[in-house]
Amino acid sequence: MLGPTEVEADGAPIDLGGPLPRRLVTALVAADGRALSDDTLAEALWSGAPPASPAVSLQAYVSRLRRSLGPAREALQRAGGGYRLVVDGTDADQFAAAAERGRALLAEERPAEALRAFDAALARWRGEAFADLPEFAAPARARLAELRAVTVEERLAARIAAGDSPGAVGELELAVHAEPYRERRWELLGLALYRTGRQADALATLRRVRALLADDLGIDPGPALQQLESRLLAQDPRLLLPTPPAPAVRPLSAFLGRTAELAALRELDGTARLVTLVGPGGAGKTRLAIEHAEAPWFVRLADVRAAASVAPAVAVVVGVRGSTPDAIATALADRPGLLLLDNCEHLTAPVADLVLHLLTRCPRLRVLATSREPLGVDGERLVPVAPLPPGDAVALLTDRVTAIRPGWRPTAAEATDLHRIATALDGIPLALELAAARARVLSLTELAELLVREKLALGEVARGALAPHQTLEAAIAWSVDLLPPADRALLLRLWPFEGGFPLTAAGADLDALSGLVARSVVVAETGVTPTRYRLLEIIRAYCRGRDPDPAGSRDAHARWVRDLVEHWTPALSGPRSAHAIRILNRELPNLRAAIEHQLTAAPADALRIAGLLEWFWYRGGHVAEGLRLLGAALAGAPDAPAADRARAWAGVGTLRFIAGDLHGAHQALETVYRVLLPPADRESRILHAQALYYDSLFHGATGDFATAADRARESMAAARDYGEEWMVPTGLGCLGNALAGLGRLDEGRRVLTEAIAATTxxxxxxxxxxxxxxxxxxxxxTDPHTALAAVRRAIREFRTQDDINNVLTALHTASQALALAGRPRDGATLLAAVRRHAQRRGLDLDQANPAVAAGLREVFAGVDLDAAGPALDEEAMIAILDTDQDHHLRR
Incomplete structure (x- = not known):
């Protein structure tokens, strides 16, 4: 109703069908739910010039309006001799409610929030109220017009109270010109001018209004204006700001953690005059500063918007009458004290200028600042305020939940949920506080699951908290909206990365990414090489929801993953194999995310990426995940190129093999041949030779050594025919295994030794x-001690290669060697531990190596392996191979 009449039902606009139906709706809404008679409605519609049959015409318009309302037609009701309209609400009601909220916030001395509420209220106006029926709705129009005028004034009062007097002056000049007899506007203009340091202009303004009222109305200014004039003449210091809030008073909730940061601050107390706490939004910088500082001058800059308002805001807090940097420096001079400047990130340049000016002129002054980026002043010392570590995060969450659940103690299941919540929220204290408040209405399990789906689904901060923002989303928006447009665009497209990313993945230069790190919206993990960058999960969630092109960002991420995989997977067969496995392991979350995205967006790409990773899935120990992604990709891309399908089936075969599914492994290899033959290009030829090599390994493991030898020779011959000599030594190793299995031990060992030399x-x-x-x-x-030495060499190299599955395979064999070397107890302990680890990884080494398993059954017959000792980690398992007992036996 705040403009031409518009109606919505269930969020969708309704076409009312012209001016008369709009006037009909306007009249009924103006009646505020009361029924209007047919005569009253006819007068409203036709203003004294009704048609020949007004009742019939009115009924026609009512019928047409009901049709327009559709499912909401029941809102227009016949009542007595007329009609009434039942509505859920109007923009006029919403305007009044927002204005009332703004007044309440202003009364609570929360001017920045009040200003936002007043802006939201006034933004609802689209023109004149009840514009389609101005005379009929005159009382409602008058009431709303007055409320609008008052709201304009209260908004300007909030702007002044928030510290932006310079910005308010221009608006107030327009406001007094628009309605010159509203004395409240003149009062605010005088106050704003005074707080901007323009005392003479403030007094001149009050003389202007005195003359205006006398000349036009023959009256004197009211008591408020007269009192303001007296206080201006007396330079009342209380005019600079109302009694400021005192956030430096210690909060009521417990302060947990931050031991290292507090120690760093104490150490800097005697040596640094400017210390800045730097960290992401919600990390608890303000609370940490308050806990450390003793009686500081606390300046809350979150509510200050204009650069020109920084010095006046500081002046008010330190009790200085003037509002310029020189006036503050003169007043402080030799006074000792700590100036705490909170939330400087949106005003770093003016704050830095003021700090430099004051520290130069005031030798006993110290400054402690909180910001999401450094001030960049010479001599500034930074104390990073990172998210809380897991233990402290859980402790904080537990404390806050206990506060709203008296007597509560977490169960084992709830303790797990607390860890899930703390992890989902990255240990950000503000997020943890808000999550704990939700525990009043949700179980911890429900809360954890909610946060996995929607990390920003949290309420407002508690009254009296130090946080400058009411919600987590507002805190993140504050950080993101302060970024330059190019930096903001870069940040918004980084959300698809899982588990972080290197500089090369960001599609930006070092300076651009450094800017995001400096502003605490991207975390740089410099303890690894190359440096790894990541977004906190709550920032990722925010960026995902604000990215203008989420599909494009996903596609760019998938392209980067494909390029990464195509670059590094060929290295898995060469000297850089270990490096390639480590890089791919580091990027596993990104690999997984890209493949899962491409399964829907580009299934053939998903199949190629998953297939290229076949050796990584096997050697990196990712059996279950590899099988899942390869299976989904094969199902989703049945028409992909033959080489890509064959490679994926080869990967399925090796993974099924190590998982103990020998039948499935055999079927997968048969499918490789069926898809691949005849090999049409170099990629297919390499895959063919490789499939023969896999086939040899498979038959050797199952005891068919004759076929294993044949396949090994075929693999070597194919590699030579295809000009891929680098593949020959691996086939030679398979041949040596097969010959040894056929009982030709000397020949097998000779061939294996030759293969080891060639591959090395x-x-x-x-x-x-x-x-x-x-x-x-x-x-x-024949010689278990020599066998143990060979196993040790194998394990050493497998570990160098980060080849997890093959480390377990080698330890599996080592358990038999220990037993045969006279150490059955150690062998049994090792075998039990190996089986436990293999089961957790989805491996079945006994099924995958039937020949080895037969030997194990023989040497450990009658041994209860389930009771063979405690669980051991990898280091402890390997240590069993290097005990003094074995050295003694060999001597």
Missing amino acids: ALGQGWAAALGELGLARATLP
């Missing part, structure tokens, strides 16, 4: 380690 020369450490493992198995029956 090529830098294929993983293949050399497989050769050592084969040599150990070929030597076991």
